[in-house]
Amino acid sequence: MLPLTQLPPGQQARILRVPPEEKRLLALGLRPGATVEILLRAPLGDPLEVRAGETYLLLRREAAKVILVEASREPT
Amino acid sequence: MVGGPNTGKSSLINALAGSQLAVGNWAGTTLERLSARLDLGGPVELVDLPGLYSLLATSPEETLVVRELLQNPPDLVLNVLDGGNLERSLVLTLELMELGLPMVLVVNLLDEAEAKGLKVDLQALEKALGLPVAGTVASRGQVAEVWPKVREARIPTPMVLYPEPLERALDHLRPWVPNRALALLALMGEENLPLPPEAWEAVRQEGSALAQAGLDPYLLALEARYAKAREIHDKAVQRVKSLPSLTERLDRVVLHPLLGLPLFLLALLLTFRFTFALSAPWVDLMGQAQEVLSRWIVALSLPPLLQSFLTEGVVAGVGTVLAFTPVLLLLYLALGFLELSGFLARMAFVVDRAMQWAGLPGKAFIPLVLGFGCNVPAIYATRTLSHPLDRLRTALAIPFMACGARLPVFTLFAFVFFPEKAFLVVLGLYLLGLVLGLFTALLLGKLLKAGRGEGAMELPPYRFPPPRLLWRLAWARTQSFLQGAGGPILLAVLAVWALLHLPFPGGSPYAALAQALTPLFHPLGLEDWRLVGALIPGFIAKEVVVGTLGVSFFGSEGLMPLGLAEGVRALIDGLLSALAGTLHGLGSLFSLHLSLAPEPTPLQAALKEAVSPSGALAYLVFVLLYTPCVATLAALRQVVGGKGALLAVGYQLSLAYLLAFLVYRILP
Numbered sequence: 001m002l003p004l005t006q007l008p009p010g011q012q013a014r015i016l017r018v019p020p021e022e023k024r025l026l027a028l029g030l031r032p033g034a035t036v037e038i039l040l041r042a043p044l045g046d047p048l049e050v051r052a053g054e055t056y057l058l059l060r061r062e063a064a065k066v067i068l069v070e071a072s073r074e075p076t
Numbered sequence: 077m078v079g080g081p082n083t084g085k086s087s088l089i090n091a092l093a094g095s096q097l098a099v100g101n102w103a104g105t106t107l108e109r110l111s112a113r114l115d116l117g118g119p120v121e122l123v124d125l126p127g128l129y130s131l132l133a134t135s136p137e138e139t140l141v142v143r144e145l146l147q148n149p150p151d152l153v154l155n156v157l158d159g160g161n162l163e164r165s166l167v168l169t170l171e172l173m174e175l176g177l178p179m180v181l182v183v184n185l186l187d188e189a190e191a192k193g194l195k196v197d198l199q200a201l202e203k204a205l206g207l208p209v210a211g212t213v214a215s216r217g218q219v220a221e222v223w224p225k226v227r228e229a230r231i232p233t234p235m236v237l238y239p240e241p242l243e244r245a246l247d248h249l250r251p252w253v254p255n256r257a258l259a260l261l262a263l264m265g266e267e268n269l270p271l272p273p274e275a276w277e278a279v280r281q282e283g284s285a286l287a288q289a290g291l292d293p294y295l296l297a298l299e300a301r302y303a304k305a306r307e308i309h310d311k312a313v314q315r316v317k318s319l320p321s322l323t324e325r326l327d328r329v330v331l332h333p334l335l336g337l338p339l340f341l342l343a344l345l346l347t348f349r350f351t352f353a354l355s356a357p358w359v360d361l362m363g364q365a366q367e368v369l370s371r372w373i374v375a376l377s378l379p380p381l382l383q384s385f386l387t388e389g390v391v392a393g394v395g396t397v398l399a400f401t402p403v404l405l406l407l408y409l410a411l412g413f414l415e416l417s418g419f420l421a422r423m424a425f426v427v428d429r430a431m432q433w434a435g436l437p438g439k440a441f442i443p444l445v446l447g448f449g450c451n452v453p454a455i456y457a458t459r460t461l462s463h464p465l466d467r468l469r470t471a472l473a474i475p476f477m478a479c480g481a482r483l484p485v486f487t488l489f490a491f492v493f494f495p496e497k498a499f500l501v502v503l504g505l506y507l508l509g510l511v512l513g514l515f516t517a518l519l520l521g522k523l524l525k526a527g528r529g530e531g532a533m534e535l536p537p538y539r540f541p542p543p544r545l546l547w548r549l550a551w552a553r554t555q556s557f558l559q560g561a562g563g564p565i566l567l568a569v570l571a572v573w574a575l576l577h578l579p580f581p582g583g584s585p586y587a588a589l590a591q592a593l594t595p596l597f598h599p600l601g602l603e604d605w606r607l608v609g610a611l612i613p614g615f616i617a618k619e620v621v622v623g624t625l626g627v628s629f630f631g632s633e634g635l636m637p638l639g640l641a642e643g644v645r646a647l648i649d650g651l652l653s654a655l656a657g658t659l660h661g662l663g664s665l666f667s668l669h670l671s672l673a674p675e676p677t678p679l680q681a682a683l684k685e686a687v688s689p690s691g692a693l694a695y696l697v698f699v700l701l702y703t704p705c706v707a708t709l710a711a712l713r714q715v716v717g718g719k720g721a722l723l724a725v726g727y728q729l730s731l732a733y734l735l736a737f738l739v740y741r742i743l744p
Contacts, residue, residue, distance in 0.1 A: 020292040027129035028532055029164055031298055040327065043336045044429035049327065049535065054161040056323060056535040058425050060432070063531030 004050070004059075004067040009038045013069035015052075022066060029055045030067060078141065078172060079156030080165055081127030082536040084184045086110060086416075087214035088156060089124045090545040092222060099552035101714075102140055108459055116223070123150070131171050131257060132264050132294065136464050139268070145175060146258070146270060152229050153179045154222075159189035159196050159211070160537075162313055166305035167298075169205070173232040174257035180229045181209045182222055188537065193317040201312040207232055215542045238300045241291055245282040252278045263293040323418075323537045330422050340426040343419060344445055349665045351407040352449045352480070357657025358402035364650035366395040371638030384577050387635065393569035396617060397562045400452055400707060404557055407446065407453040408550035414442075415460055416541035421533070434514045435521035437461060437530050440470040444513065447477030448506070451704045455711040456557065463530065469520045471715045472724055473513035475704050478506045481618035485699050488622055492680045493692040501693070505700050512701065512731065561710035568706040572616050586612070600698065600733070601691030601740040611698070617705040622679075629682045694740035701732035 007013050015034050018025055029052045030036070039056070040049040047060045077085050090097055093112030100109045110124035125144060126137035133139040145153075155172055157165035162183070169181065181201070189196055202209045208228040210221035234256050237243065246259050252275035253259040262269055262279040263286070271279075286293055330339060370387035378386070414420040420439065428438030439461055447454035454474045458467045478486070486505055490498035576586045590609030597608050606628040614621040638646075687695065703709060703725050713721040 020295055023132060023294065024134040025532055026294065026298060027132070027134055028534060029129075030532070031302065032295070033299070033302075039324065040331050041333070042331065042425055042429060043333045046429045046432070047425060049331060049425065051324075053164065055164060056327075056537070058421065058428070058533050058535050060428070060531045 001068050001070055004036065004038070004064040004069050005048075005061055007036075007038055007069055007071060009041065012037045012072045014072065015067060016070050017068040019066055022063075025063060025067065028057055029053060030057070035072075036067075036069060077122065077124045077154045077156055078145070078168075079127060080129060080158060080168055081534060083127065083156045083158040083165065084214050085124050085127065085156050086549070087542055087545055088182065088184055088212065088219065089122060090542070090548055091212075091214045091217050091219045093122055095548070097548050097552055099549070099556050105136070105140065105464070107137060107140055107464075122154075128168070130168065131175075131261055132266055135462060137462060142261075142266075143268065145177070149175075149177055151178070152226065153177050154226070155179055155181050157181060157183045159183045159186045160192050160194065162189075162194075162196065163302075163305050163309040166308055167301045170234075170236050170301050170304055171257065173205075173207075174234045174236075174255070174260070176231055176255060176257075178229040179207055179232050180222075180225050181205070181207055182212055182225075183209060184212045184214050186211050187213045187216070188539075189313075191319065192321065193315060193319040195314040195316050197312045197314070201308070204308045204311050205232070205235070206230075215539070215545075236297075236300050236304045239296050241286060241289060242293060242296045242300075245286060245293070248282055249275075249278055260293065260297055264297070265294075321537075323535075326538050327422070327535075330419075331425060336426045340423050343414070343423060344442070346665060347410045347414065347442070348446070348449060349661075350410045351403060351446070351453070353661035353664060354658055355402040355406045357654040357661065359399050360657070361650045361654040362395055362399045362402075365647060366391055367635075368638060368643040368646050371635050372640070372643055374635045375637035375639065377637075381577065381579075385573065388577070389570050389573035392573075393566040396569055396707065397558065397565050400450075400561075401554060401558065403450055404453050404456065405550055405554045407457065408553045409546060411442070411457055411460060412546045412549050413541055416539065416546065418536045418538045420460060421535050424533075425535070434517045436470060436517055437463070437466055437533075440466060440517075443470055443474060444477060444510075447474040447479060447513075449480055451475055451477060451479045451708045452561075452711050455708060455715055456553070458715060462533075465521075465524055466530075468716050468720065469517040469524075471712060472520060472720075472727075473517045475708055475712075475724070475728060476509040476513035476516065476701060478509045478700055479618070479704055481705065482699060485618065485621050486696060488680070489683070489692050489696050492683050493689045501696070505696060508697070508735075509700055512735075516727075557711075557714075560714045561707060564710040564713065565707050568709075569616055572613050575612070599740070600694040600736045601688055602695055603691075604686040607686060607695060611702070614699065615703060615706060617707070618699065621699065625683070626679050629679060690740050690743055693743060694736040697739045698732045698736040701728060701735060703728050 001016055004013075013036055015030060015032050015036055017032060018030055034052050036050055036052045038048050039051055042048070047058050048064055050057045050059050050064070077089060079085050089110055089112060093114060096112035096114060098111055100111075101107065102109045107126060112122045114120045114122060125141045128138040128141045130138070131142050131145070133142050153172060153175075155169050157169065172179065183196060183198060183201070186196060196211070198209045198211045207230065208225040210225040212219045212222060238246070245263060246256060249259045253262060253271060258269055258271070259279075262271060262276070263283055283293070329335060369391050373383060373386045373391070411420070414423070420442065423442065424438030426438070427441045431438050431441055440458070442460070443454045443457040446457055451474050454477065455471050458470045458474070461467045461470060483502075486502045487498070490501040494501050575589065576584075578585065582588070586609060587605070590605045590612065594603065594605045594608045597603075602608055606625065609628055610621050610624040613624050683692070709721055709725065712724055716724070
C-alpha cells in the first residue's frame, strides 16, 4: 500500500482508500476499487496526469498524496 | 440539459437550437448561462445546466445545478451521456433517476466511441433503463433522434439497490423524505435541501447510526451506483477492437517535460497575436468612423456646445464601447478554440506549479497574460475559471497588468526623463504591475480563506471545435458585453464630457477640480495641476492621458468639417485598409514586433519644466496602478458585482497613491 504520488509512472494500480471527506476526488472517479495509472508528470514535477478508467485527470501532488493504492503485479 | 462535464452539451444545445443560442449569467452568480427559446408547437426553453459529476455538490456549478433541479424542477430532464465513457455517465444517470422527474437520455459523442473501438447498443440501453434513448453526434449536427424521443419521456423507476444498512436508513427516512435522491443527499451531508426540521432530525439520527457502524453513506452509494452502471454498461457496450487513445498520444507531445513549456509559450503568443494583431485594423476603422462622423457633425454648423456634446460626448462614447467589440470577438474566438479543443486544460497543467504560490489555478495564467494587451477582455476571460473565488481574485489582479493603452504614457515620460534607461523603466513598470497583481490574488486568497486552487480536475479529450458553435458562443459573449458594459461606459464618458465642457459660473469645472485635487498630489512630487488633471479623463481610458496633457499644455485644435461624399470615401478606404490589415496580421502572427508610438516633442519640453524626474516616476507608477479605464470597471462589475468593483477602485487608488509616494520618497 503506497500513496499515489509514489506509484511509478506507467504502472497500473488499484485504489484502496480515499478519505471519505474528499468528495471531489471521489466524484471525479477516484474511488476505492478503481484502476489508476500515472501517465505524466508536469514539466515542473507537479501536477500529475492520471488515468482512472476512461477518465483523464490532472491531480496536484497535495491531492494525490491522500490516495492510497496497491500496485498491480504485472506492469502494462 | 443535465450531464457530466465534457459530454458535449454546448454542441448539443447549439445543434438543437441554432441561432437561438443566448449567453447570460445565472441570477446572482457569475456562472455563464446558455439557453435557447424554441417553438415546438408551444414555447419551450432549453437550458444548458453546467456539467456535474454528482448531485452531491463539490463545486459552485454543481451547487447551482442541484438548486435548479430541486427548487425549479424542469418539465423534462434531457440527460446527456458521453458515448465514449458511458460507465461514468451512467453513474450520474442512476442518481438523476432517483429525482423522479420525467427523463430522456441522449447518448452523445458516438463518433468518439467508435474511434475508441466501442459499439453502443441504444436499444439495449433503453431496455435496461426503461427510458427513451437518443443517439447523437452533436458536433456534426446529427441530432434528429432527439425530438421524437422527447415525446416518449417518462418518469423513471430508481434502479440502484444500496447495501442493506443504507437501504434500512432510507426506509426509516421515507415518512419524512419520500424522495430517494433527497434522502441520500441529506444523509451524505448536503445541507441546502428544502426539508422541514423534523426531517433533518431523522436524518441526523440515521447518519450517526451509520457512522457508528463505521459506514460512510457516500462511499456506499457510490460503490452501489458504479456496480449498477458497470452492469448496464456491459449490456449496452461492446468493445469491437482496442485502439490507442489519440488523447494519450497527443499528450505525450503537448505535456512533454521539455517540449511542454515552449509549446505553451507558443500557444500563448499565438493567442495574444491573434487577438491584438487582427483586431487592431478594426479598432483603427472604428477610430476613422468616429472622426468622419464628428467632422460631418462639425459641417452642420450647430451651436458650439451641442456640437461638442455630439462629437466629444456621444460619438466618442459610443466609439469607446464599439472599439472593444473586435478585440473581444477575436479573443472569445481564440479562447473558445483553446477551451473547446482541450488545450486550455493542458496549458493550465504546464503552468500549474508556478501559479500555486499565488494560490491560483494554472488556468488563471491565461487571463493574466491577456491583461498585458487589454484588461477588459482579460477580465471576461476569467470566465474560463470554474471557481468563483478564483475568478474574483484573478479579475482583481488583472487591472495591475500594464495594458497597451498605458504604454504611450510610459514611453513619453520614460524618454523625456530617463532617456538612457527608458527601456528599464518601462520593463520595471510592467514587472511591478505583475508582482502587485499576483500579490493581490495571494492577499485575497488569505483574506477569503480560499483553497489553494483546484487540487483535481478532469482533462477533457482533444476535440476539434465545431466552427459554428465557436462563432455563436463568441458572438453571444460579445453581445453580452455590449449589453452589460455599454451603458456604464457611455454614461462615464458623458460625465467627463460635462465636467470638461459645461460652462459653470467661475470658469471651467475641469480646471477647478484639477486644481482642487493638486494639493493631494504634492506628497507625490506632482505640483502642476495639468498633470493631475489628465488623470481624471485617464479614468475613462488611459489612451487619452497623453492627448489631454497636450491639450491642457497647448490648447486643442478644432476639427475640420467634412463633406458627405468625402466622408463616405474615407470610410470605404478605411474598410479596405482594415481588410488588408487583417490579412497582414494573419501573415505576421508569429512575429514579435512591437511598435512604440513616437510622441511629438513640444510636449516633452513642457513636461520637463512641469515635474522633477522622481515626480515623473511617481506619476508613472500612479498611472500604472490606478483604475485602468471605465470599461475595465464595467467588466469588473459584471464579473464581481457592483460592490466588488467599487472596492476594487478604492484599493487601486490607495495602492497607486501609496506606491507613488514611496517611489517619490525613496528613489533618488
